[in-house]
Amino acid sequence: MSKIYYVFGLFMIIFYVGMAYIMIFSPIFVKRISAPLRYGMGALFFLYGIFRAYRQIKDR
Numbered sequence: 134m135s136k137i138y139y140v141f142g143l144f145m146i147i148f149y150v151g152m153a154y155i156m157i158f159s160p161i162f163v164k165r166i167s168a169p170l171r172y173g174m175g176a177l178f179f180l181y182g183i184f185r186a187y188r189q190i191k192d193r
Contacts, residue, residue: 142189149182 155161156175166174 139189139193142185146182146186146189149178149185153177153179153182 153175156166156171156178162171
């Protein structure tokens with residue numbers, strides 16, 4: 134795996150986990166998106182970020 138793909142993978146992991154945090158804990162989307170949808174999307178972002186981290190570690 135080249136270094137650029139590795140750095141991009143790390144950036145995407147941070148992005149997905151960060152989006153999960155924003156969806157669940159931030160008041161940004163409170164008025165626009167209902168709570169169950171926000172929590173569900175936050176959980177999906179978090180799980181996908183963990184999955185990408187697993188693949189990143191496994192491929193290294």
